[in-house]
Amino acid sequence: MAEQNVTNDHPEKNPSWTAHDQKRDAKAQYALYSIFKRPLGGTDIDNPEEAVKLFEDVVESYKSRVTVRGVYDVSNFRAGADLLVWVHGPNLQDIQALMRDIRKTPLFAGLEPTWQVGGVHVIAEFNRMHAPAFQEGHAPRKWITIYPFVRKADWYLMDNRERALMLREHGSEASKFTNVLANTVAAFAMSDYEWMLAFESDDPTELVELMRTMRYTKARMYMKNELPFHFGRRIEYGELPVVLRYL
Numbered sequence: 001m002a003e004q005n006v007t008n009d010h011p012e013k014n015p016s017w018t019a020h021d022q023k024r025d026a027k028a029q030y031a032l033y034s035i036f037k038r039p040l041g042g043t044d045i046d047n048p049e050e051a052v053k054l055f056e057d058v059v060e061s062y063k064s065r066v067t068v069r070g071v072y073d074v075s076n077f078r079a080g081a082d083l084l085v086w087v088h089g090p091n092l093q094d095i096q097a098l099m100r101d102i103r104k105t106p107l108f109a110g111l112e113p114t115w116q117v118g119g120v121h122v123i124a125e126f127n128r129m130h131a132p133a134f135q136e137g138h139a140p141r142k143w144i145t146i147y148p149f150v151r152k153a154d155w156y157l158m159d160n161r162e163r164a165l166m167l168r169e170h171g172s173e174a175s176k177f178t179n180v181l182a183n184t185v186a187a188f189a190m191s192d193y194e195w196m197l198a199f200e201s202d203d204p205t206e207l208v209e210l211m212r213t214m215r216y217t218k219a220r221m222y223m224k225n226e227l228p229f230h231f232g233r234r235i236e237y238g239e240l241p242v243v244l245r246y247l
Contacts, residue, residue, distance in 0.1 A: 028122045029135050031088040031185050032095050033146055033196065035074065035081050035115040035230055038244050042110045048241035051106040056237055058101045065094040070140050073243045074232030080114045082244060084146070084230055086198065088134055092118075107240055115228065117148055119185025119196040133181035133200065141181055141200035142234055145207045148193035149226035166219040173217055177210045179203070193225075207231070 045051050059068050066089040075082040085102070089095055095118075102108050121132050134140075155163070174182075181200040187193045201207050214220065241247045 027090045028120050029088055029090060029132070029185075030092050030095055030118060030120050031069075031086070031132070031134070031183070031196070031198075032099065032116065032118040033198070033230075034085045034087075034099060034113055036083045036085070036108065036111040037080050037114050038082050038111050045106045045110075045241075045246050048246045051246070052237055052240060055102065055105045055107050055240065058098070058105060059237075062094065062098045062101075065089055065091060066098045067134075069134050070144070070234040071237065071240065072144055072232040073235050073239070074230050075243060077231050078228070081230055083111070083240075084144070084232055086144075086146075107244065107246070111244070115230070117187055117191045117193060117196050119187040119190060121185045132183035132185060132198075134183050138181050140234055142202045143204040143207060143232070144198060144200050144234065145211070145229060145231045146196070146198045147226055147229045148187060148191070148196050150192075150194045150224045152222045152224045155222040166217070166222075170214065170217045170219045173213050174210070176213070177201075177206055180206055180210055204231075204233075 066087050069086040069088060070084075072084040072086070073082075074084045085099075087095055087098060103111070103113075121135060179201055183198040183200070185196050187196045199207055199210060201210075235243060
């Protein structure tokens with residue numbers, strides 16, 4: 001499967017997009033991004049290897065219902081963040097249940113969730129190109145940056161043609177980054193934000209350059225908020241004890 005570039009995942013390109021009035025050819029896909037930190041002085045665990053196995057067992061028990069896209073070392077890039085867990089699936093209750101069970105495991109029992117945002121994407125019958133990379137079957141990349149954003153109110157009320165022109169420019173700039181995978185989900189009502197984005201790349205500098213480049217587009221003038229950013233590296237489950245300072 002060819003790589004998906006960042007232009008292939010932008011529901012805002014369709015001004016009339018809603019979750020209610022489009023014909024659908026797939027079930028809703030929900031995504032949840034959870035940031036955890038291990039408090040200073042937190043309780044150690046006796047057997048880190050066994051703790052990893054217990055975590056893996058929980059993930060395995062949900063694999064037919066929820067996909068763990070990855071766990072990411074986001075430590076030392078900002079305070080209050082050690083680990084990102086990114087999961088997705090067709091049923092919100094299953095996602096919630098998985099996260100509850102993960103937090104019961106020894107690796108996570110002593111962690112504090114410091115930031116969590118969920119979102120949803122539904123593939124429209126007439127516009128499959130807007131599907132997130134995770135839904136299209138693209139393999140995860142090594143590095144990730146995630147962030148929410150909220151548009152200014154007049155963005156949604158402007159003339160459709162004017163908005164389309166700005167998004168065309170936006171997409172043209174983004175298309176230069178062909179090795180970056182984009183994942184956009186709607187977060188309206190599910191959080192304090194409107195959209196949630198995750199960009200993936202094997203080269204972390206590509207993510208830096210992508211975000212810098214997008215600052216020079218007109219659509220940027222209609223951004224109200226796009227914080228916080230979380231940035232990190234996808235890790236193997238066996239690395240969790242080191243990242244969480246159990247070893």
